[in-house]
Amino acid sequence: MERVAPLWPVLAMLVFSVTPAHPSKCPKFCICDNIQLTVACIGKNLTEVPPTINEITVKLDLKGNNIQTLRTGAFLHTPYLTHLSLQRCNVRSVREGAFRGLGRLVFLNLANNNIDILYQESFDGLTSLKQLIIDHNRVEEIQPGAFSQLGFLNLLSLTHNQLVYIPNMAFQGLQNIKWLRLTHNSLNNLATEAFAGLLTLTRLSMDHNELQFFPTQTMTRLPELTRLDMGYNPMTYLGEETVSMSKLTHLFLDHMSLQDFSHMALMQAPRLTHLDLGHNQLRVLQPLLGPEKLARLVLAGNPVYCSCYLRPLREWAVRERVRLLGACAGPPHFSGDSLGTIHPADLRCQSQEAMLKAEQEEQSRATPPPTPKPAPKVKCPANCDCESETHHSSCENRGHTKVPRGFPPTTRLLDLRGNHFHYIPGNSFPGVAEVVSLHLQRCKMHEVEGGAFDGMKSLVYLYLSENDLSSLSPDVFRGVPQLTYLHLERNKFTQFPKAAFKLLPSLLALHLEHNSITRLEQGLLRGAERLRGLYLTANEIHAVSPKAFSPAPDLDTLHLGTNQLKEVPTDALGQVPSLAELRLSGNPIRWVPPKAFLPFAGSLKHLYLDGMGLEKMSKDSLAGLGSGLRSLLLEENQLEEVPDLAPLTGLEVINLSENPLLCDCPLLPLRKWIDKVNLKVRASCGNPPELQGRKVKDVHIFKSCPGELPPPTPAPKGPKPPKPTKPKPAHLNAPKSKPAKVKTKPRKSESQRTPAAAKATGKKSKLP
Numbered sequence: 028m029e030r031v032a033p034l035w036p037v038l039a040m041l042v043f044s045v046t047p048a049h050p051s052k053c054p055k056f057c058i059c060d061n062i063q064l065t066v067a068c069i070g071k072n073l074t075e076v077p078p079t080i081n082e083i084t085v086k087l088d089l090k091g092n093n094i095q096t097l098r099t100g101a102f103l104h105t106p107y108l109t110h111l112s113l114q115r116c117n118v119r120s121v122r123e124g125a126f127r128g129l130g131r132l133v134f135l136n137l138a139n140n141n142i143d144i145l146y147q148e149s150f151d152g153l154t155s156l157k158q159l160i161i162d163h164n165r166v167e168e169i170q171p172g173a174f175s176q177l178g179f180l181n182l183l184s185l186t187h188n189q190l191v192y193i194p195n196m197a198f199q200g201l202q203n204i205k206w207l208r209l210t211h212n213s214l215n216n217l218a219t220e221a222f223a224g225l226l227t228l229t230r231l232s233m234d235h236n237e238l239q240f241f242p243t244q245t246m247t248r249l250p251e252l253t254r255l256d257m258g259y260n261p262m263t264y265l266g267e268e269t270v271s272m273s274k275l276t277h278l279f280l281d282h283m284s285l286q287d288f289s290h291m292a293l294m295q296a297p298r299l300t301h302l303d304l305g306h307n308q309l310r311v312l313q314p315l316l317g318p319e320k321l322a323r324l325v326l327a328g329n330p331v332y333c334s335c336y337l338r339p340l341r342e343w344a345v346r347e348r349v350r351l352l353g354a355c356a357g358p359p360h361f362s363g364d365s366l367g368t369i370h371p372a373d374l375r376c377q378s379q380e381a382m383l384k385a386e387q388e389e390q391s392r393a394t395p396p397p398t399p400k401p402a403p404k405v406k407c408p409a410n411c412d413c414e415s416e417t418h419h420s421s422c423e424n425r426g427h428t429k430v431p432r433g434f435p436p437t438t439r440l441l442d443l444r445g446n447h448f449h450y451i452p453g454n455s456f457p458g459v460a461e462v463v464s465l466h467l468q469r470c471k472m473h474e475v476e477g478g479a480f481d482g483m484k485s486l487v488y489l490y491l492s493e494n495d496l497s498s499l500s501p502d503v504f505r506g507v508p509q510l511t512y513l514h515l516e517r518n519k520f521t522q523f524p525k526a527a528f529k530l531l532p533s534l535l536a537l538h539l540e541h542n543s544i545t546r547l548e549q550g551l552l553r554g555a556e557r558l559r560g561l562y563l564t565a566n567e568i569h570a571v572s573p574k575a576f577s578p579a580p581d582l583d584t585l586h587l588g589t590n591q592l593k594e595v596p597t598d599a600l601g602q603v604p605s606l607a608e609l610r611l612s613g614n615p616i617r618w619v620p621p622k623a624f625l626p627f628a629g630s631l632k633h634l635y636l637d638g639m640g641l642e643k644m645s646k647d648s649l650a651g652l653g654s655g656l657r658s659l660l661l662e663e664n665q666l667e668e669v670p671d672l673a674p675l676t677g678l679e680v681i682n683l684s685e686n687p688l689l690c691d692c693p694l695l696p697l698r699k700w701i702d703k704v705n706l707k708v709r710a711s712c713g714n715p716p717e718l719q720g721r722k723v724k725d726v727h728i729f730k731s732c733p734g735e736l737p738p739p740t741p742a743p744k745g746p747k748p749p750k751p752t753k754p755k756p757a758h759l760n761a762p763k764s765k766p767a768k769v770k771t772k773p774r775k776s777e778s779q780r781t782p783a784a785a786k787a788t789g790k791k792s793k794l795p
Contacts, residue, residue: 052081059084064107068092076101083107090114090136097125110134118142123559123583127152130679138162143189144487147172147536147560147584154657154679156180162208163187167439168194168464168488170512170536175200184208191237191419191440192464195220206230210256213237213417216442217245227251234258234279237417241269250274258282258303271295281305281325293317304329305353311336314343326353326366333361333369335376342371408433418461422446430455437461444468444490453478464488468514472496481506492538493517499527509533516540516562523547529554536560540586543567547575547599552582560584564610567591573598581605588635589613594620601626610635612660621647633658637682646670653677661686667714668693672700681706687713688723692732698723 053059054077057068066084068077070091075098080087084105094116102108106128118140126132132153142164150156156177166188174180180201190212197218198207204225215237222228228249238260246252253274258281265285269292270278278296281303290313293299299318306328315321324344331337333355344351344367355361361369407413408431411422420438422431424445434441441462448470456462462483468490477500480486486507496518504510504527511533515524520542528534534555544566552558558579569591576582576599583605587596592614600606606627612635619641624631628651641664649670654677661669662682667689672678673696688694690712701708701724712718718726 052079054079078104080105086110088112089116092116095119097121099124100127101125103128105129106131108132112136113140115139121146121149123148124151126150130154133157136160137164140164143167145169145173147175149173150177153177154179158182160184161188165189168192169197171196172199174198178202181205182208185212186232187211190214191417192216192218192442192466193221194218196223197221199224201225202227204228206232208232209236211235213419215239215414215417215419216421216423217242219244220248221245222248225249230254230256232256234260236260237414237419238262241265243269243271247271253277255279263287265289265292267291268294273297275299277301279303281307281328283307285309288312290314291316310356312340314339321347321349323350323352326351329353330356331366332357333364333366333374334358335374338371338374341366341369341374345371405435406433407435413438423466432457434459439485440464440466442466444470446470448472449474451475451479454481455479456481456483459483461485464490466490467494469493475503476500477502478505479503483507485509487511488514490514491518495519497521499524501526502530503527504530507531512536512538514538516542518542520544523551525551525553528552531555532557534558536562538562539566540564541566545569545591547571549574550578551575552579555579556581558582562586563590565589569593571596571599574602575599577602579603583607583630586610587614592616594618595623597623597626600624603627605630607631608633608635612637612639614639616640617642619644619648621645622650623648625651628652629655631656635660636664637661638663640665642666644668644670649675662709669697671696678704678706682709684709684711686710689714690718690721690723690726690728691715692729694723695729695732698726698729 053066054068056071057066057077059066059081063086064084065086066080067088069088073089073092073094075094076089082104085107087105087108087110090112091114094113095118097118097120099122108129109131111129111132111134114136118137119142121142123146129152133155135153135156135158138160139162142161143166145166147170150173154176157179159177159180159182162184163186166185167190171194174183177200181203183201183204186208190209191214193214195218198204201224204227207225207228210232213236214233222245225248229251231249231252234256238257239262241257241262246255249272251274252272254277255272255275256279258279261284262280263284264287267289269289272295275296276298278299278301282305285304285307286309288304288309293315294317296317297319300320301323302321303325305325309326309329310332312326331353341351343349351366353366355364355366355369405413405415407420408422410425410427411420411431413420413435415435418437418439419442420434420440421442423442427443427446428448430443430448430451436458438459439461441459441464444466445468449472451472451474453476460482463485465483465486465488472491472494473496475491475496480489483506487509489507489510489512492514496515497520510531513531513534513536516538517540520539521544523544525548531554535557537555537558537560540562541564544563545568547568547570549572556578559581561582561584564586565588567590568587571592582603585603585606585608588610589612592611593616595611595616600609604627607630609631616639619636624634631652632655634656637660641661644666647670653674656675657677658680659675659678660680660682662684664686666686669683688710697710701710708724710723712721712723712726718728
């Protein structure tokens with residue numbers, strides 16, 4: 028009977044634990060499986076995410092509804108989701124924090140919607156996501172930082188969108204990406220650093236785009252890439268050392284317009300095993316230098332002429348054991364024969380007259396291709412290129428000294444970078460009211476007159492980076508009310524051009540990195556009240572007014588790294604109630620006082636204090652920061668101790684490396700915290716010297732610290748023999764009254780001893 032009594036409550040608990048979710052939790056019109064924990068609400072014309080979905084649901088299928096806006100916190104009531112399907116939901120916008128709370132989600136499908144812009148905060152909260160599908164949308168441009176929180180993503184698919192240009196660092200943050208799919212876009216321009224940071228990418232799909240040249244420099248930023256799909260791009264020629272990719276094994280250049288392929292094009296691709304040049308315009312190809320393990324060369328669909336000019340390739344293929352796939356297009360006696368079966372000795376050249384006659388006969392027998400309809404002529408300025416299908420006009424690096432006029436009125440992306448404009452007068456862009464993105468980088472501009480962009484009512488992105496601008500006219504942005512992203516980095520500003528933003532009510536992101544601004548004065552964001560991101564890295568800022576940011580209550584991202592600040596600008600930051608990300612990295616801040624982040628602690632998610640030479644933090648310096656903080660970076664400082672991190676229960680990233688931490692009892696709270704959290708904590712001992720370089724979690728010195736283990740019971744005064752009478756198990760299992768009696772005797776005797784004698788007997792372990 029003694030066993031029966033405690034069993035029935037346990038059985039009852041087990042029964043309740045496996046009971047299916049209550050039926051009332053299943054939303055109307057949905058199908059719920061309470062065993063598999065799945066919910067499907069497919070094609071029900073829902074306009075929002077049902078709020079009554081059971082919180083323990085792991086798979087949610089909402090495809091085929093009419094959820095045009097994914098609102099902030101739309102999935103907070105389903106924190107255990109691992110799979111979420113939102114295809115064909117007419118989604119147009121994804122609000123900041125829409126996916127917040129979905130820290131367990133590994134698969135998200137947003138295909139077949141109407142999303143046009145990927146904002147910096149669109150995927151906030153998806154820290155475990157592994158697959159993200161955004162195919163068949165209207166994505167035109169990617170805001171840098173859009174994927175910064177997706178550190179575990181393996182697959183990103185952006186096929187069948189409207190991308191025409193990939194800017195630098197567009198995919199920053201994808202630290203574990205394996206496959207990036209960008210097929211079926213209109214890409215014809217890639218920034219040099221477009222793929223920077225994708226150090227784990229092994230497969231890149233860029234077929235069915237508008238690339239006219241192989242992006243050699245851009246591709247060198249992909250050190251681990253093994254497969255590259257570039258078919259269906261209008262390239263006509265690959266020159267020497269075009270492909271410089273040391274680990275590439277599979278390269279697909281099929282269905283292009285290649286008329287010439289240099290035998291040295293692959294000199295820097297030594298591991299290539301598979302090359303597909305099918306369905307191009309190649310008549311002859313020389314033996315390829317570089318790839319030592321090439322096993323398969325596809326030439327099917329090319330007008331290969333099997334004459335003596337092809338003999339070197341055939342002999343090379345036999346010698347190197349390369350399998351040639353394709354067929355001869357001529358001369359007639361070889362027409363249709365497989366390239367891999369023709370003996371090299373049979374590849375001979377006839378006389379020139381006979382060859383010409385054979386070619387004419389071959390052409391006369393061939394079925395003439397249907398005559399393509401002539402493309403409609405598009406008006407375009409001289410020395411520029413205008414594409415009617417992609418609505419992209421470019422005069423990049425053409426040496427223009429004045430802004431060309433006469434672009435198609437349907438132009439949406441206008442690329443004028445790399446010219447020599449020096450000065451942009453008013454009304455410089457007439458007739459291009461539909462331009463969404465304007466690129467004026469590296470144009471040697473030192474002045475832009477008021478009203479220069481007048482009439483560009485659709486302009487969203489404006490790039491004025493890498494010029495010589497030192498000031499801006501107060502009405503320089505007149506006529507561009509939709510301007511949302513403004514890039515002014517790498518100019519010559521010494522003062523914040525605050526008067527220029529009063530006409531930009533839609534401005535969300537302002538980039539002023541790498542200038543020479545020294546102070547942030549009061550009211551500098553007046554007129555830009557909706558600003559969300561302010562980027563001021565690498566200036567010379569040493570002072571911040573207490574009300575510098577007060578007109579921008581929605582500011583959530585502030586980068587002040589690599590400046591000259593000597594203290595945390597707490598007063599100024601206290602005026603930013605929505606601040607979520609603060610970067611102070613690289614400033615000469617040596618001390619963080621108590622409550623330095625308290626005024627905005629409730630909103631802060633990411634705090635960067637790395638590389639500052641920080642020597643000390645008050646024990647209350649992180650006061651107020653709790654479960655909301657996701658990232659804390661403190662590496663490359665001079666800290667011997669750190670504040671209590673126990674309240675930071677929501678941390679996902681923390682870095683304490685390259686600090687000379689003093690591995691002694693004051694660091695015991697950190698050691699205990701490391702044991703409790705499920706995080707990779709980079710923290711090593713700097714002192715004492717015998718522990719230097721050891722990981723804090725592996726150091727055992729803390730076991731002797733007060734409070735770490737129960738204090739040892741001192742032996743009573745007298746001879747040593749009594750010691751063996753106190754084995755550990757007996758001590759732990761003894762009644763409480765016995766240890767109390769044993770302790771009273773030594774305490775009285777210890778109080779009468781000399782300090783030296785007391786120290787020798789372990790007085791340090793005495794309880795107060």
